[in-house]
Amino acid sequence: MFSRTYRAVITLPPVTWVAMFLLVPYILMFCYSFWSVSSLQVIVHSCSLANYRELLSKSVYLQTLFRSMWIAARVTLFSLLLGYPLAYYVSFQSGKRKDLLYQLVIIPLWVSYLVRAYAWKTVLGSDGVLNTLLQYIHVSQHPLGFLLYSPFAVVLTLTHIYTPFTFLPIYASLERIPRNLIEASHDLGASSWQTFRTVILPLSVPGVLAGATFAFVLSLGDFLAPLLLGGPSGIMISNIVVSLFGAAYNWPLGAAISFCMLAIVVGLLFFSERLEKKWSFR
Amino acid sequence: MAPADQQPQPSATTPLLSIRNIAKSFGKTSVLRDISLDVAAGEFLTILGESGSGKTTLLRIIAGFESADFGEVWMAGERLDTMPPYKRRVNTVFQHYALFPHLTVFENVAYGLQIAGRAKSEIEQRVTEALARVKMSSFAAARPANISGGQQQRVALARALINQPKLLLLDEPLSALDANLRRQMQIELKSMQREVGISFVFVTHDQDEAMVMSDRIALLRMGQLEQVATPREIYRYPATAYAAQFIGHTNLLRAEVKSGLARSHSLSWSTSLPDGPALFSLRPEDIRPASGAASAVSFRGRVKQRVFHGATELLQVESGDLLLTIRIAGKEQTAGELQLEFFTQDAVLVRESAVRT
Amino acid sequence: MELQVKQSRPLAWYAALVFAFLYLPIIILIVYSFNGQGVGGFPPRDLTLKWYRLLFSDGAIWDSVWNSLLVAAAAVAIALLFGIPAALALDRAEFPGKTLFRRIVLLPLILPGIITGLSLLMLFREAGVKLSLITIILGHGTALISVATTEIFAGLQKFERAQEEASLDLGANYWQTFRRVTLPNLRLSIIGAALLIFTLSMDEIAVSFFLIGRANTLPLEIWGRLRRGITPEINAISTIIFAFSLCAIVAWYRLRMRSESGQEITDELLRSTKL
Structure with a gap:
C-alpha cells in the first residue's frame, strides 16, 4: 500500500542519522581499541592487540571488572528482593489502592538520578542524617565510618535507584497473568504458596529477567555513584575508563575497556532475550 | 505496460x-x-x-x-x-x-x-x-x-x-x-x-x-x-x-453413465450424457413426496432425522445405501417410509471441484 | 472484579518498608533544604528559606538551568524528527538491515550512558568538532530517539491501519494522509514521548559528562558542586527539580488517563529490553 518513495522517505533519514551517530561511533570505539598513544600524547593510528594484552595482564583491570560485576550482581539481587514482593503486593493484594501504589513506585523513577545519589550522600555521611540520628538516640557514640565511601554505599544507592526499574517489568508480567488461572489452581486444591510456586512464579519469569537485566547492565556501567559515594574501595570499571579518557589520557586503552563492556552488555541482552523466549508461553 | x-x-x-x-x-x-x-x-x-x-x-x-x-x-x-x-x-x-x-x-x-x-x-x-x-x-x-x-x-x-x-x-x-x-x-x-x-x-x-x-x-x-x-x-x-454445496444445500450424486442411463446406488434415470462417471447436484427441494408423475424418477426412502426450519423442514432420508436431504413444506406430516420422486432435469451435471493442497 | 487472594499481613509490612526505603532519602533531602543548620545533624532545626534565597541569587545555577532547558528542547526536536520516521519505518517498510537498525536504535535505552557518551566523544574528536552544548544536544537527541521510537511504535500498533487506507482511498496523497490522519492519531504518543524525552534530557548526566564544552547543564553544574562538598543549596535545587518532575508525571498521567490505562511506561520498559 505504501509507495517506494514513501518508504524511502520514512526509512532513509533515521537510518542515515542512526548510522552516523550510533553505528559509526561504536565502530570507531572498536577501531580506537586497537590504536595506541605515543610518548608525545598523540594517538597513533596503527593497529595492535597491545591494549587487550594489557587489559588481560594487569590485574587491576580484571579485578575492578569483577568487583563491578559483583556490585552489579548484588544490586540486581537486592532490587529483585525488594521489587518482586512489592510488585506481587501491588498486583494481587493492594485492592482499591492499586493505581495509587503503582504510581507511588513510578514517581521515584522520575526523580533525577543525581538527586537520589546526593540524597544518600547526605544520609550516610559521617555527620550525615543517619549518623547524627544514631548519636541523638544514643545507639552509637561515634559516627559509623563504613556507611559512606564504601562499596556498601554504592550498592545501597544503586539498589535504591534500580528497584523501581525491576519492579516495573515484574509488575507488568504479574498483571498479565489471567486471574482465572489462580482460581483454577485454588480450585484444584493448591495452597496459596503452591499456587505462587507453580503458577505465578513461572509466568512472571520474563518480567524478572527484564528487570534483572536492567538493574545489572545499568549498574555495571555506572561511574557517578562510585565517584560520589564509593571511595577508593568502591571504584568500578567505568571509573577507570573515565580516568583513562581524562587525566591518564589513554583513549585507546579506555576504548578497549569500553568495548569489552559493550560486548558484555550485548551478550547479556542476547542471553536474557533467549531465556525470556524460553519462558514466555504466549 | x-x-x-x-x-x-x-x-x-x-x-x-x-x-x-x-x-x-x-x-x-x-x-x-x-x-x-x-x-x-x-x-x-x-x-x-x-x-x-x-x-x-x-x-x-x-x-x-x-x-x-x-x-x-x-x-x-x-x-x-x-x-x-x-x-x-x-x-x-x-x-x-x-x-x-x-x-x-x-x-x-x-x-x-x-x-x-x-x-x-x-x-x-x-x-x-x-x-x-x-x-x-x-x-x-x-x-x-x-x-x-x-x-x-x-x-x-x-x-x-x-x-x-x-x-x-x-x-x-x-x-x-x-x-x-x-x-x-x-x-x-x-x-x-x-x-x-x-x-x-x-x-x-x-x-x-x-x-x-x-x-x-x-x-x-x-x-x-x-x-x-x-x-x-x-x-x-x-x-x-463446490458451487452447488456452498450456495444452498444440495445432494451430490456420484453416478456412472452407461448407454443413456445414469446409475447412482439404487437410483437410476435417463440422460443424454456419454458413458463414464458423472457428478450430479440435486437440490433438497427438488425431491418431493411422489405424485405419480410419469416422467419422474420415483423411489422409496426412510426418514432418519428431521430438522425444523419454520417454513420448511429438512429431512434426512435413507434409500438403500444412499443418504439424501430433502426439503418439504413445514406443515407437511411425514414419518417412516415415504415414496419420493424427482425430475431428471433437476439433477444438474456439475464439475468435480479441484482439490488443492 | 478483584481476585480474593488471602491478604498477607507480613507482605503488607514488607511492602511498606520498601516504600519507606524508596521515599525516605527523598523526604530527608526535601526536609533538609529548609534546615538552617545545613545538611546533616539530627534533628533538623531552624526552619529557613535561606538556601532558596541563596539559590535564586546564584547566577551560575540559573545559567545552567537555561542551558539544560535549551538542550532538552533541542533533544526533543531531534528525537521526534528521527524517531517518528523510524517508528513508521519499523512498522511498515522492509529494508535490508532492518533488524540491526531496530537493535541499534533501541540500544541507548539499555546501554550504560558512558558507552554512548564515549563513542560519540570519539566521533566528534575524529571529525574535529569542538565540544559545546551542540555536541550535548546531538548526544541527547540521538540517544533519546530510542524513547521516541518505542512510544510512537506503540501508538502505531494501536492505530487502525484501515484509516490510512480510507484516506488514500478518498484521494489524499501520502503526505496529506500522514498530516491529516496518521499524525492526529499519534498525537498522544508524540506528546507523551516529548514529555518523557524532555524530562530524561533534563536529568541526563552520563552522556553529557563526556560531551561537555564550557557551558554546563544543570546536572553537571550540580555535579561540579558536589565534588567540592555538599551544601543545602543543592538540597534546595533538588527539591525544585523534584517538584517539576512531579508536575511532569502528573501531566503525563492525565494525558494517559484520557487515552487509556497507565500501564504503558511499563510496557515500554519491557519492550526496550527486547532488542
Missing part, C-alpha cells in the same frame, strides 16, 4: 472494470491465481468466498492497497493497477468502517471534498445532502465513537460516495452488524445502489447476503474463480460441486 493498440476503447459494450489474469502471492502462499473478471456499469457484483479464498485481496488490488504480481486492472479505458490509490476513481467502504476517530461525522464525510480542494459552500451543501440521504443529518456533529455500528456503516457509505466514484468497493461492510440490522441494511444498500447507479463490488462470505443483493455473484475458492453468474443461475445450474 500494454502496447497502445491493445488499449480497449470505452464503449457501450466494454465493461466498466476489467480484471485480467490477476495473480498474487504472499511469500510462498499463492492467494490469487489467474483471475479474470468484468464488472458492467451500474452492476452489483458480489465476490463470494470463504475466509482465505482471496476475496479481500482481490478487492484491495482493485482499490490499490495491494499490488498484483501479475495481470492488469482496467477501468473505463484506463489502466488502474499502476496508479496510486488516491488517483483511482474507486472508493471503499471498509470492513470496520475505518472512520476517522478524530473527526466528526460531518468532517468524515467532507474529507474527500476537502482533499479535492472544493469550495467551502459546495462542501457544506454536498455533505448535508449526503448525510440526509443516509438519514444521518442529526448526527453531523457527533464523533464516530459515539454512534452505533449501523450508523457508522451509513456514515462510511456517505463518505465513500461523496467523491462520486465510478465504482464502489464494499469489504464485508455488514459483518459487524447483528442479524436484524443486517437484513435491513442489505435492502437499504441495494436500493441505494439502484438510486446512485454506481457499480458496486461487494465482498462477503455470506451466501444468503450474496443471493439477496447481487446482480451477479463471482464465487471464489482458494484463489480461483469457481463460477460467475446471476444468483438464479448459480443456484439453479451450479457449475461445480
Whole structure:
C-alpha cells in the first residue's frame, strides 16, 4: 500500500542519522581499541592487540571488572528482593489502592538520578542524617565510618535507584497473568504458596529477567555513584575508563575497556532475550 | 505496460472494470491465481468466498492497497493497477468502517471534498445532502465513537460516495452488524445502489447476503474463480460441486453413465450424457413426496432425522445405501417410509471441484 | 472484579518498608533544604528559606538551568524528527538491515550512558568538532530517539491501519494522509514521548559528562558542586527539580488517563529490553 518513495522517505533519514551517530561511533570505539598513544600524547593510528594484552595482564583491570560485576550482581539481587514482593503486593493484594501504589513506585523513577545519589550522600555521611540520628538516640557514640565511601554505599544507592526499574517489568508480567488461572489452581486444591510456586512464579519469569537485566547492565556501567559515594574501595570499571579518557589520557586503552563492556552488555541482552523466549508461553 | 493498440476503447459494450489474469502471492502462499473478471456499469457484483479464498485481496488490488504480481486492472479505458490509490476513481467502504476517530461525522464525510480542494459552500451543501440521504443529518456533529455500528456503516457509505466514484468497493461492510440490522441494511444498500447507479463490488462470505443483493455473484475458492453468474443461475445450474454445496444445500450424486442411463446406488434415470462417471447436484427441494408423475424418477426412502426450519423442514432420508436431504413444506406430516420422486432435469451435471493442497 | 487472594499481613509490612526505603532519602533531602543548620545533624532545626534565597541569587545555577532547558528542547526536536520516521519505518517498510537498525536504535535505552557518551566523544574528536552544548544536544537527541521510537511504535500498533487506507482511498496523497490522519492519531504518543524525552534530557548526566564544552547543564553544574562538598543549596535545587518532575508525571498521567490505562511506561520498559 505504501509507495517506494514513501518508504524511502520514512526509512532513509533515521537510518542515515542512526548510522552516523550510533553505528559509526561504536565502530570507531572498536577501531580506537586497537590504536595506541605515543610518548608525545598523540594517538597513533596503527593497529595492535597491545591494549587487550594489557587489559588481560594487569590485574587491576580484571579485578575492578569483577568487583563491578559483583556490585552489579548484588544490586540486581537486592532490587529483585525488594521489587518482586512489592510488585506481587501491588498486583494481587493492594485492592482499591492499586493505581495509587503503582504510581507511588513510578514517581521515584522520575526523580533525577543525581538527586537520589546526593540524597544518600547526605544520609550516610559521617555527620550525615543517619549518623547524627544514631548519636541523638544514643545507639552509637561515634559516627559509623563504613556507611559512606564504601562499596556498601554504592550498592545501597544503586539498589535504591534500580528497584523501581525491576519492579516495573515484574509488575507488568504479574498483571498479565489471567486471574482465572489462580482460581483454577485454588480450585484444584493448591495452597496459596503452591499456587505462587507453580503458577505465578513461572509466568512472571520474563518480567524478572527484564528487570534483572536492567538493574545489572545499568549498574555495571555506572561511574557517578562510585565517584560520589564509593571511595577508593568502591571504584568500578567505568571509573577507570573515565580516568583513562581524562587525566591518564589513554583513549585507546579506555576504548578497549569500553568495548569489552559493550560486548558484555550485548551478550547479556542476547542471553536474557533467549531465556525470556524460553519462558514466555504466549 | 500494454502496447497502445491493445488499449480497449470505452464503449457501450466494454465493461466498466476489467480484471485480467490477476495473480498474487504472499511469500510462498499463492492467494490469487489467474483471475479474470468484468464488472458492467451500474452492476452489483458480489465476490463470494470463504475466509482465505482471496476475496479481500482481490478487492484491495482493485482499490490499490495491494499490488498484483501479475495481470492488469482496467477501468473505463484506463489502466488502474499502476496508479496510486488516491488517483483511482474507486472508493471503499471498509470492513470496520475505518472512520476517522478524530473527526466528526460531518468532517468524515467532507474529507474527500476537502482533499479535492472544493469550495467551502459546495462542501457544506454536498455533505448535508449526503448525510440526509443516509438519514444521518442529526448526527453531523457527533464523533464516530459515539454512534452505533449501523450508523457508522451509513456514515462510511456517505463518505465513500461523496467523491462520486465510478465504482464502489464494499469489504464485508455488514459483518459487524447483528442479524436484524443486517437484513435491513442489505435492502437499504441495494436500493441505494439502484438510486446512485454506481457499480458496486461487494465482498462477503455470506451466501444468503450474496443471493439477496447481487446482480451477479463471482464465487471464489482458494484463489480461483469457481463460477460467475446471476444468483438464479448459480443456484439453479451450479457449475461445480463446490458451487452447488456452498450456495444452498444440495445432494451430490456420484453416478456412472452407461448407454443413456445414469446409475447412482439404487437410483437410476435417463440422460443424454456419454458413458463414464458423472457428478450430479440435486437440490433438497427438488425431491418431493411422489405424485405419480410419469416422467419422474420415483423411489422409496426412510426418514432418519428431521430438522425444523419454520417454513420448511429438512429431512434426512435413507434409500438403500444412499443418504439424501430433502426439503418439504413445514406443515407437511411425514414419518417412516415415504415414496419420493424427482425430475431428471433437476439433477444438474456439475464439475468435480479441484482439490488443492 | 478483584481476585480474593488471602491478604498477607507480613507482605503488607514488607511492602511498606520498601516504600519507606524508596521515599525516605527523598523526604530527608526535601526536609533538609529548609534546615538552617545545613545538611546533616539530627534533628533538623531552624526552619529557613535561606538556601532558596541563596539559590535564586546564584547566577551560575540559573545559567545552567537555561542551558539544560535549551538542550532538552533541542533533544526533543531531534528525537521526534528521527524517531517518528523510524517508528513508521519499523512498522511498515522492509529494508535490508532492518533488524540491526531496530537493535541499534533501541540500544541507548539499555546501554550504560558512558558507552554512548564515549563513542560519540570519539566521533566528534575524529571529525574535529569542538565540544559545546551542540555536541550535548546531538548526544541527547540521538540517544533519546530510542524513547521516541518505542512510544510512537506503540501508538502505531494501536492505530487502525484501515484509516490510512480510507484516506488514500478518498484521494489524499501520502503526505496529506500522514498530516491529516496518521499524525492526529499519534498525537498522544508524540506528546507523551516529548514529555518523557524532555524530562530524561533534563536529568541526563552520563552522556553529557563526556560531551561537555564550557557551558554546563544543570546536572553537571550540580555535579561540579558536589565534588567540592555538599551544601543545602543543592538540597534546595533538588527539591525544585523534584517538584517539576512531579508536575511532569502528573501531566503525563492525565494525558494517559484520557487515552487509556497507565500501564504503558511499563510496557515500554519491557519492550526496550527486547532488542
